[in-house]
Amino acid sequence: MTTAPTQPGQPALVLRDVVARDAAGAKATARGMLYGVSLDLGATDVAVVGAIEDGTLALAEVLVGRFRPDRGTVRVQGKDPFNAVELRCRIASIGIDPALPLAASVLASVDLATSAWPSPVAAADVLARFGLGALGPRAVASLTASEVRAVEIALALAIPDPALVVALEPFADLSMVPRARLEEALAERARVCPVVAITSSPADAKRFGRSVVLHRGAFARSTEGAHAGLAPALDASLTVWVSSGARELVAALSRDPAASSIAFDATTNDADAHATSGILRVSGKDADALALAIADATRASGAAVTAVAEGAPGLAEVRAATEHELRSRQLASQQMRALEMQAQAQMMAMQRAQMPGPYGMPAPGAQPYGYGGAPQQGVPAPPAFSPQARGKEEPVVSPSPGTGDKEPPR
Amino acid sequence: MSAVVSARAGARMAIARLQGRAAIAVAFVALVVPIIVALVERREATAGASDRALSTVFRFVVPLLTFSLSQLPIGGKNLRDAVWPAARFGLHRGFVALGHVAVGGAAGAIASLLAAVVAVLVARLGAPSGPSDMTLASDVVATIWIAPLVAFAYAAWFGLGATFGRSGGGRGYVLLADFLVGSLGVFGVLLPRGSAYNLIGLSAPLDVPQRAASGVLVAVTIVCAAVCALRCKR
Incomplete structure (x- = not known):
């Protein structure tokens, strides 16, 4: 199975104006949504910090191709993960609700999962890499949640030539897999493909090079490195x-x-x-x-x-900081708009002042010269008639000061 | 290649889910209910007992058995969700779904065959035949191919139904529609009940010839399975 290489200069993961929803709410209603999210990502690791209500699950599901976005496009190496089967087998996903294909044993389940991979990997090897060989003969239904998650992690990190790694709460429930081993494996993958770790834990986000805050369905802000930037500068x-x-x-x-x-x-x-x-x-x-x-x-x-x-800031602190930043941005943008409007109004007033009104009368709001208004000190009085300005129109004579009671000549 | 691998994976998943107590319970019902039905009909009158027993089996036992055995591999989910654990690893959603439907159909076919043959044998063995009764061998031979054919058609319909509704509730509506209008007019041609009645010698919806009824069942099975696969792909 050949894989389409990414075009030079083209990000491996591209999201454009993605509107999507998950089905995690009661009666399969949406619990979180994405509202026009865009993202370009090359071979790097990024932590998306947010809660399910912010759209983290919806993001994970469109990235791994479980659901098609309601609007917008998702492209991994130029292909749609929802449709491209050959791409989906190269997307490593660690889900919040781990699900292995049901088979007679764990080994058979892993064998079934790897059957679509471009280059075959022995099921026993997949498990052995993370020291999970003992789980092989057991029935899938007999595994505990953390054991299923461990097998899922082993599968996700065994995919040869991965195109994308999507890990939802990667460091949660890690009783079977050493955390350091997982961190190391994710870092290794980040050198060849985008690694998107979606988490509600700012402390976990710290392990990744870049953190993006997903707030109310939109990427609100991005920080580099440690979580210091995720929350206000605390002690x-x-x-x-x-x-x-x-x-x-x-x-x-x-x-x-x-x-x-x-x-x-x-x-x-x-x-x-x-x-x-x-x-x-x-x-x-x-x-x-x-x-x-x-x-x-x-x-x-x-x-x-x-x-x-x-200690690390909690998600509540991150959300509060994000809310604060968004409000500040909103306020700054409102102030900027007000200043622009003020400048525009001044500009219009100046333009009106330079334009003679009907019968040569100054436009409303113009400098008060003409009827009873004395020319200001240092400001030369405009000419009564300017052929350049009026073209071939009839010359209009401006009434001279002190003759306000007289009709202007027609 | 990918299609075969995906369908096989779907079948393996479905088989794994069928290896539970629920499947054993369904098989038990498939054996016991026809025996009871056949004994009741035989006690009523030996002449035509096998026809009446078969009629009851195809009216109630075959649809309900196939419904149960089609539902077991999918669980209380929409079929699209049921195939995701395999599809997430790069297997084709549509073909995995076909694997599920095929196993559900095969299980339903075996159970229906068992039920129908048991009903015929219990109703006929040792009892004098009526003047219009077929020979026991002919009855059994006819049952051997009609029961699986009908079961596969039901499985395909239930598979398609399972792609509707968040927990695949569409299959329930298919079953209900089959009970209510499954032998009437156009519905009798489209839904398996009408063709099944036709094949076992009961009413023929829209006067479709008996020979054409099996062709109709095959066509309905293929179309339903194909639409089911397409719906899972989307």
Whole structure:
């Protein structure tokens, strides 16, 4: 099966004014929609951050060719994924609701899935790459959701010569596949084709080179690199899991100026303060200083810290920031429009001033010269008759100042 | 090649879904109900018992059996959604759907054949024949090809119906229409019931000759399956 290579300079993934809906609502109604979304993507990775209500599922479904968009076009390497069967077998998809073809066993299911691939891959090899060989003889119906997802990930990342990778919540429910292995595989794929990771987790979006916020069915904004740009510039935040001595750690941290706020959630509240375990959310201006402060406080308090993780803004914060930015843009555009209208009005007023009115009278709103109006200081009075301006019309004589009670000559 | 691979994949998926308890239950019904029907008819009168038993089997048992066995591979879904787990890996939606319909039809054909043959045997074995009764062998031979033909036509119709409605509810309407108007006029030609009645010697809708009825059934099966595949492709 030959594959059409992308034209030089042509993006591998092109979306043009796509209007689409998912069918995830009650009675197969739309839960999220896309309203005229456009996107050009080459071999790179991008995280689309948003909720299903923002149209993330609708986006995933049109990208993998499950549904045809209501309007607009989707092209992957110049082909429509809904119609082009030979393209669809090169689109790797990791769905939110994993679905394997039902077969006698997992191995048979994988074999069935790979039967349309351009170059055959042994089903056992697909599973073995992610250490899932033990699932092979089991019945598909006996798999748990995370096992089905693991098989789906293994299948998606085994596709030879992929044209597109679409991963919906790629790092959710990863009990069977090591996260680092998946990150590595996605990064590897991003070197040869577009990788679109659709997620509602800004922390997951951080793993990708670029993040695009899908807000109310449209791409609202785009940020490069870490999630700092996804939400307003908040303080650095670290989450600390403490198995014992949590209270003492909080006390030690509270004395350090690097920590501006500490939220403590005790999981066990033992009478012995040193036995208290819990989760601390520590915020400060500088992440490095904060990490150092935690290290110092841990040493000083003798607390047992299990893990430390960088805090990330939640989707609610990202949405709020997006809403704020959109409002700001809207306000700026309204102000710009008002300024333009003002400038236009001034321009029109100036033009009217230069144009003589009927009988040589100045146009309404023009500079008050003529009837009773004295010429302004430094402004020369216009000529009473300008043959250049009036052409071959009858000459009209402007009434001179102080003769307002007289009719102009006809 | 791709079409064959896709149809085979569809068939494999359908077979996997048919290997459950529900299919065994349907097979049990296919065996027990005709026996009961045949015994009741035989008790009523031995003459013409097999015709009456067959009539009941084709009226109720064959459509309902085929409906159940066509629904099992698809589940409570629209056929387009049912084929997506295979189509997402590059298999052709339309041919995967054809694989589903074919397996549903084959399962329905086997069950219908079993039901019809059992009904004839129970009604005829050991009982004196009436003057107008065909020989037992002729009855069985006729049943052997009529039952699968009718079952495949039903499966194709149900497959097409399953492409309508978000959970494939269209197949239910096909079944309802078949019960209500399936032996009347034009509907009797288009829906399998009319041709089935014609083939087993009951009423002939629009006076279609008995020989043409089998051709009509084959044509209806092909057209319905083709439209079903096209609808899944779109």
